[in-house]
Amino acid sequence: MRLVLLVVLTLSGCAGRGSFRPPELPELVAVVRPTAPLTAGELLLVPGERMIWDVxxxxxxxxxAELMVGDQQVTSRVETGVLASTITSLRHELATTxxxxxxxxxxxxxxxxLEGKTTVIDAVFDAKSYMIDGKPVVSVPxxxxxHSALGLLRAWVSQDAKAGVLPILxxxxxxxxxxxxxxxTELSGTSxxxxxxxxAGLGSVSIWFAITDDHVPARIEITTTEGKLTAELIERTR
Structure with a gap:
């Protein structure tokens, strides 16, 4: 889901959870409150793929935001530019096996x-749980x-796809x-x-995926009471 999600989660967190009230959501999202896990038979992450979004x-x-896919590892980097850094500075790097x-x-x-303070987090996962930095195991399947959420969404999206729930760390x-x-729908004249x-507890997200077999995420919009962020895909190579 994309890398811009991290920017919103982090910057929204700076404002403090106590002052946040989720915005009114699109009718489709408000009506459909899925409970079943979102599933797909694979993660659609193309080895050699590189994508860059302008946030x-x-x-x-x-x-x-930049994402690179290897055979078994996906890496990404998100960093605020000069303009945003006058308000807050953020750099996030993630490697997923x-x-x-x-x-x-x-x-x-x-x-x-974030603002010069560095936090490093290591986590291990299995089908039924995860564990962070040697802390107690959390039993959430x-x-x-x-990265893997993006791959799952790309594999899942289709006209017949069913609504579901996806836990993301x-x-x-x-x-x-x-x-x-x-x-x-259409985006800039393209289906x-x-x-x-x-x-839950943060806001709404809309993602536009290409209808081609690789289901490239071309645009992402995230809305909170703090405002809206948009990520446009500006480069993709493979």
């Missing part, structure tokens, strides 16, 4: 630098990182992503699948 707020570019055979996350290594915090059934989601 914007109020028409200004504030960050750049993928269990390809079982279509799930195996391990994750995160480095988060099917937990993903942003970001910077040591577990979030519940409620995913509605995809809609066919796309639009998927509307809700992050």
């Amino acid at each position: 914007q707020a109020k028409g200004f570019s504030i960050a750049r 993928i269990d390809v055979e079982n279509a799930r996350t195996a391990t994750a290594h995160e480095t988060l630098v 099917g937990v993903h990182t942003i 970001v910077a040591g915090q577990l979030y519940r992503l409620e995913v509605a059934q995809p809609n066919l 796309m699948f639009r998927v509307d989601c809700r992050i």
Whole structure:
């Protein structure tokens, strides 16, 4: 889901949870409150693939997000630009080792630098639980990182896809992503699948996926009471 999700989760966290009130969600998301896990038979992450998104707020570019896919590892980097750094500075790097055979996350290594403070988080996963930095095991099945969640959504999205719930671990915090059934729509004159989601306690997310077999995530919008962030895909190579 994308890398811009991390920017929102982190920057929204700076404001403090106590002052946050989730925005009114699109009708589709508000009506469909799925409870079943979101599943797919594979993670659609293409070895050799590299994607870059420009993250914007109020028409200004504030960050750049880059993702690279290897045979069994996915890495990414998100960093605020010069303009945003006058308000807050953020750098996040994530490496996810993928269990390809079982279509799930195996391990994750995160480095988060926020306002000069560095936090490093290591996590290990199995089908039914996860554990962070040697802390007690948390029994939540099917937990993903942003990387594996993106691969699952790309494999899942289709006209017949069913709504579901996807737990995602970001910077040591577990979030519940409620995913509605995809809609066919257009983006800049091109047919796309639009998927509307809700992050419990945070806000709403809309993702536009290409209708081609690789289901490239071309655009992401995240809305909270603090405002809206948009990530536009500006480069993809493989």
